[in-house]
Amino acid sequence: MALAAAHDVLASPRAAQDVGLVVCAWVLDTDTDWKLAPRLARKAGARRAVAIGVRQLSNGGAMGVQIAAAQMMAEASLRAALVLTGDALGPDAPGRWAEGEGAFMGDAATALLLSRTRGRLAVRSIASSGHCEHEADFPTANPLLGPPPSASAAPAKSGSGSFLLRRCVRDAVQGALADAGLDTDDARLRIVMLPRLAPWLLDVLTTGLLPEALKAEQLRLTARTGHLFAGDMTANLDHLLHEDALEAGQYALLVSVGSGFTATCLVVQAVSPLTDADLHQKGVATS
Structure with a gap:
């Protein structure tokens, strides 16, 4: 694939x-x-x-x-x-x-x-934040390769782990927006795309941490595909391009998280109208 x-x-x-x-x-x-x-x-x-x-x-x-x-x-x-x-x-x-x-x-x-050639979207900034101390709380064996965890063993929806990952998200969002030269209330910020995770987890990780102007523009695509392992952010970029979701000059903020913990935020800007030629130079694909 x-x-x-x-x-x-x-x-x-x-x-x-x-x-x-x-x-x-x-x-x-x-x-x-x-x-x-x-x-x-x-x-x-x-x-x-x-x-x-x-x-x-x-x-x-x-x-x-x-x-x-x-x-x-x-x-x-x-x-x-x-x-x-x-x-x-x-x-x-x-x-x-x-x-x-x-x-x-x-x-x-x-x-x-x-x-380096002109495409449909331009990368304006990308920032990451990590807190590795919580790694010790995860099992040694990959949980995806074993039986599903029991209800009692499922991750808590609050607690120190959620706090650390929220801090990662907060720091990455702030860093990416600052590096792109954007304020949280910038009207050009049109879309925020969240990782393809369960709704309850997205609420835990992002409530109160995203720019106010973006709250009504959140895109959550988990229901379409489930979680795509390491590919949530790149799949979300593919969605932006295929749906022509941004007009020239507008920005999108894409959020990604990973256990351990790490959060990465990417700011992209639409720089030109989508043309047939762009479909061959767009730079993102999913399978």
Whole structure:
């Protein structure tokens, strides 16, 4: 699936050759994941790219975007970077239905192409915040690969863990808006897109933390797909592009979170009307 998504955004062999960095994020483990990033880069046609893997659970795709954007700012010769996510539990995995973990899980892959050429959306800022002390409270074994937790073992809807993750979200939102030069009441802030998690968890993580102007513009797409492992943010970018949700000059704030804890917020701006040519240069795909 990740390879199919990559082919969707790399419209030509030349586009693949321009990719100098491939960042691949995933959550689940398989016997061949030790070389997943270079394998996907090779099969996508980015054979000269530096390929790296990111393991940051549900926030992996968002962190991949931040790594790629930072590298492009630091390395002037880097023309394009490809960010991939992909996970599949399969039809019989009991962990798929563990809503207590945050949401039902949806098998999916996403691909995001960052380039220096003009596209439909421009990255204006991206910021992250982490609090790793709560990692010790999580089980050693991946809970998605075992039986669903009992009701008594499901994560609490409040407490120190929720407080720490709320602090991550708050700091990432404030950092991203400040770096983009936006105030919380800026009228150009039209949409906030939240991760594809259970409604109760989104309420716990974001109530009172988002700019007032955005509260009526929140987009929650969990019901359409479930939680897409590391791919929520990149899938949400795909939605912005396919729905042509922003007019030129308007901004969107995308929020991502991951257990452990980490939160990443991305600010993008629509910079030109969507055209047929943009459909081949849009830079995001899902599978």
